Amino acid sequence: xxxxxxxxxxxxxxxxxxxxxxxxxxxxxxxxxxxxxxxxxxxxxxxxxxxxxxxxxxxxxxxxxxxxxxxxxxxxxxxxxxxxxxxxxxxxxxxxxxxxxxxxxxxxxxxxxxxxxxxxxxxxxxxxxxxxxxxxxxxxxxxxxxxxxxxxxxxxxxxxxxxxxxxxxxxxxxxxxxxxxxxxxxxxxxxxxxxxxxxxxxxxxxxxxxxxxxxxxxxxxxxxxxxxxxxxxxxxxxxxxxxxxxxxxxxxxxxxxxxxxxxxxxxxxxx
Amino acid sequence: xxxxxxxxxxxxxxxxxxxxxxxxxxxxxxxxxxxxxxxxxxxxxxxxxxxxxxxxxxxxxxxxxxxxxxxxxxxxxxxxxxxxxxxxxxxxxxxxxxxxxxxxxxxxxxxxxxxxxxxxxxxxxxxxxxxxxxxxxxxxxxxxxxxxxxxxxxxxxxxxxxxxxxxxxxxxxxxxxxxxxxxxxxxxxxxxxxxxxxxxxxxxxxxxxxxxxxxxxxxxxxxxxxxxxxxxxxxxxxxxxxxxxxxxxxxxxxxxxxxxxxxxxxxxxxxxxxxxxxxxxxxxxxxxxxxxxxxxxxxxxxxxxxxxxxxxxxxxxxxxxxxxxxxxxxxxxxxxxxxxxxxxxxxxxxxxxxxxxxxxxxxxxxxxxxxxxxxxxxxxxxxxxxxxxxxxxxxxxxxxxxxxxxxxxxxxxxxxxxxxxxxxxxxxxxxxxxxxxxxxxxxxxxx
Ligand SMILES: Nc1ncnc2c1ncn2[C@@H]1O[C@H](COP(=O)(O)OP(=O)(O)O)[C@@H](O)[C@H]1O
Ligand SMILES: [Mg+2]
Numbered sequence: 124x125x126x127x128x129x130x131x132x133x134x135x136x137x138x139x140x141x142x143x144x145x146x147x148x149x150x151x152x153x154x155x156x157x158x159x160x161x162x163x164x165x166x167x168x169x170x171x172x173x174x175x176x177x178x179x180x181x182x183x184x185x186x187x188x189x190x191x192x193x194x195x196x197x198x199x200x201x202x203x204x205x206x207x208x209x210x211x212x213x214x215x216x217x218x219x220x221x222x223x224x225x226x227x228x229x230x231x232x233x234x235x236x237x238x239x240x241x242x243x244x245x246x247x248x249x250x251x252x253x254x255x256x257x258x259x260x261x262x263x264x265x266x267x268x269x270x271x272x273x274x275x276x277x278x279x280x281x282x283x284x285x286x287x288x289x290x291x292x293x294x295x296x297x298x299x300x301x302x303x304x305x306x307x308x309x310x311x312x313x314x315x316x317x318x319x320x321x322x323x324x325x326x327x328x329x330x331x332x333x334x335x336x337x338x339x340x341x342x343x344x345x346x347x348x349x350x351x352x353x354x355x356x357x358x359x360x361x362x363x364x365x366x367x368x369x370x371x372x373x374x375x376x377x378x379x380x381x382x383x384x385x386x387x388x389x390x391x392x393x394x
Numbered sequence: 395x396x397x398x399x400x401x402x403x404x405x406x407x408x409x410x411x412x413x414x415x416x417x418x419x420x421x422x423x424x425x426x427x428x429x430x431x432x433x434x435x436x437x438x439x440x441x442x443x444x445x446x447x448x449x450x451x452x453x454x455x456x457x458x459x460x461x462x463x464x465x466x467x468x469x470x471x472x473x474x475x476x477x478x479x480x481x482x483x484x485x486x487x488x489x490x491x492x493x494x495x496x497x498x499x500x501x502x503x504x505x506x507x508x509x510x511x512x513x514x515x516x517x518x519x520x521x522x523x524x525x526x527x528x529x530x531x532x533x534x535x536x537x538x539x540x541x542x543x544x545x546x547x548x549x550x551x552x553x554x555x556x557x558x559x560x561x562x563x564x565x566x567x568x569x570x571x572x573x574x575x576x577x578x579x580x581x582x583x584x585x586x587x588x589x590x591x592x593x594x595x596x597x598x599x600x601x602x603x604x605x606x607x608x609x610x611x612x613x614x615x616x617x618x619x620x621x622x623x624x625x626x627x628x629x630x631x632x633x634x635x636x637x638x639x640x641x642x643x644x645x646x647x648x649x650x651x652x653x654x655x656x657x658x659x660x661x662x663x664x665x666x667x668x669x670x671x672x673x674x675x676x677x678x679x680x681x682x683x684x685x686x687x688x689x690x691x692x693x694x695x696x697x698x699x700x701x702x703x704x705x706x707x708x709x710x711x712x713x714x715x716x717x718x719x720x721x722x723x724x725x726x727x728x729x730x731x732x733x734x735x736x737x738x739x740x741x742x743x744x745x746x747x748x749x750x751x752x753x754x755x756x757x758x759x760x761x762x763x764x765x766x767x768x769x770x771x772x773x774x775x776x777x778x779x780x781x782x783x784x785x786x787x788x789x790x791x792x793x794x795x796x797x798x799x800x801x802x803x804x805x806x807x808x809x810x811x812x813x814x815x816x817x818x819x820x821x822x823x824x825x826x827x828x829x830x831x832x833x834x835x836x837x838x839x840x841x
Contacts, residue, residue, distance in 0.1 A: 176783055176787075177783065199791050207787075210787075216784070216785065216798065218806055224785075227790065228788035228790065287788065
């Protein structure tokens with residue numbers, strides 16, 4: 124039986140300012156979705172709202188997993204339910220080693236019922252798995268001993284996000300511009316790794332401006348966001364059109380959303 | 395519960411009968427005690443307009459609620475120390491209400507001439523050896539009324555003496571415990587002669603979780619040329635205890651000191667911690683880890699005194715504050731004219747776990763030499779909400795996320811501590827104290 128992440132008529136405001144204005148999106152496990160759209164159209168906002176970021180106020184609509192409403196769940200509960208987001212700008216946590224961070228995280232996510240203070244995954248077992256995943260991603264073993272994202276380059280952070288996804292084995296993953304900051308080879312490796320980690324098992328939402336990350340993860344669906352709404356959904360050919368020809372056709376076809384987008388962009392510029 | 399509140403606390407008569415119980419002590423020590431008692435009797439309690447005491451209110455402290463410690467009838471069963479987990483010790487001293495209840499040193503160390511154990515006992519047995527070290531007056535006996543009280547009335551306490559060239563690999567451990575309304579006037583004296591090496595772990599504990607009491611103590615660390623000392627003291631009284639302490643180390647030529655202090659307990663603590671670098675190329679590292687909660691008030695005056703050239707001192711104090719607690723750190727680097735090529739550093743970071751907590755950081759420099767490098771810094775901030783969300787998005791509960799961030803905050807100082815059991819003990823003790831901080835959390839954006 125297939126599992127589903129379903130977003131219905133989602134409205135989200137940030138600091139009182141409406142950003143998403145009625146987003147509908149259904150992702151089944153095993154499907155790959157590309158989400159494209161100009162900067163500022165609300166793609167990251169959608170991801171953060173799904174993950175349960177407290178700064179993003181859901182003012183209307185629902186988010187469900189397999190028919191269960193998760194609106195009241197905090198980020199921790201959502202992570203344990205199998206939702207993962209690779210952030211556009213990951214946070215650093217100085218003083219906390221990557222390996223320790225992930226051991227605790229993986230323990231919680233794999234045993235959603237775990238109570239605070241109960242045993243973590245045995246060290247040996249965890250180390251072995253982490254080492255394997257790191258070598259798959261061609262990451263230096265020394266990485267595990269560094270503090271979480273502390274002093275990482277842009278590319279290192281993005282790879283670390285993929286490593287976290289590999290260790291947490293989510294059911295649904297949102298990858299927010301995981302390709303930006305990576306060079307061509309690194310994007311290729313990332314694309315391959317995402318496919319290996321379980322493109323087939325996960326429901327993936329890939330937010331990107333480029334085609335390379337999609338090379339090994341051909342989208343079943345491509346969505347275009349404009350002015351806080353998904354205005355068009357197509358197949359892989361839509362993604363191709365957008366990264367070769369840009370958004371002019373879309374803007375012309377949806378003048379109302381294009382106007383909203385401009386308004387948002389201006390507010391952002393003058394804020 | 396109130397039986398220890400003797401009617402005539404610290405009176406002349408009480409002091410005289412205290413001296414009678416210590417008639418075995420050498421005369422020179424009795425003289426020191428009498429002089430200090432005289433000074434104590436003539437001094438006023440620190441006033442709020444003393445610069446050192448401006449931020450620390452002791453109007454609620456009344457010495458006459460306490461009495462000079464007497465021999466405990468029986469010492470209760472004590473919980474094992476926090477610092478000694480998985481550590482093979484060279485010797486152990488346990489004291490209760492300022493008198494020794496357990497006193498041991500392994501034969502291997504005793505045969506090398508090491509002295510360790512109850513200072514009460516050892517000052518009687520080895521008075522001539524110890525006299526010059528007392529006479530050095532490492533801690534100024536008349537610095538203030540508390541220093542004078544301690545110098546006159548100290549009892550119990552610990553001595554570690556390591557003769558020239560002897561290196562000890564097994565740490566020595568001292569545990570000072572206090573009962574409800576107890577008094578601990580213990581003195582710690584550590585002497586490492588030239589080329590000696592040792593590690594000593596000291597800690598305090600209260601036998602009842604909310605038991606009140608008074609500690610008025612001193613720590614003197616004497617590190618002679620080429621000697622290397624690692625010294626740890628963990629102040630873990632209950633949060634009802636008054637804690638007044640004068641602590642000073644002298645570090646001579648080519649010697650090194652790693653001094654780690656942890657402070658978790660006490661209602662109010664006023665600590666003067668000084669390190670004097672007295673010979674060229676001496677090296678001192680000072681690490682401070684504090685965690686406060688409730689209405690605790692911890693005040694630290696630190697002093698790095700460079701008296702000789704080419705010395706290094708490096709102080710890092712980190713505190714996390716919960717509830718309505720408060721810390722005060724006043725740090726001073728003093729560089730004498732003779733101390734050219736000094737390299738000195740001091741830093742204090744505070745993590746505020748509640749909006750009602752308060753941390754004051756007052757760094758200071760007083761430099762007479764002209765060829766020196768002295769740097770200082772301090773920070774204060776709340777737990778970063780975006781970090782909390784990031785950890786939660788990886789499955790951490792909010793409380794776990796905050797614990798993680800607090801642990802990361804202290805890691806920078808733990809990275810400097812070279813004794814694993816100490817790192818673990820401090821880390822665990824802090825983790826268990828971080829409460830569920832849900833209400834401090836309510837993200838500001840939901841307005
Ligand atoms: N945390 C935030 N605080 C304030 N404004 C935000 C925040 N996140 C997003 N926004 C605003 O929401 C709009 C959409 O942003 P975002 O979702 O990041 O777009 P995209 O990811 O498509 O580039 C922008 O106008 C942006 O300024
Ligand atoms: Mg974005």
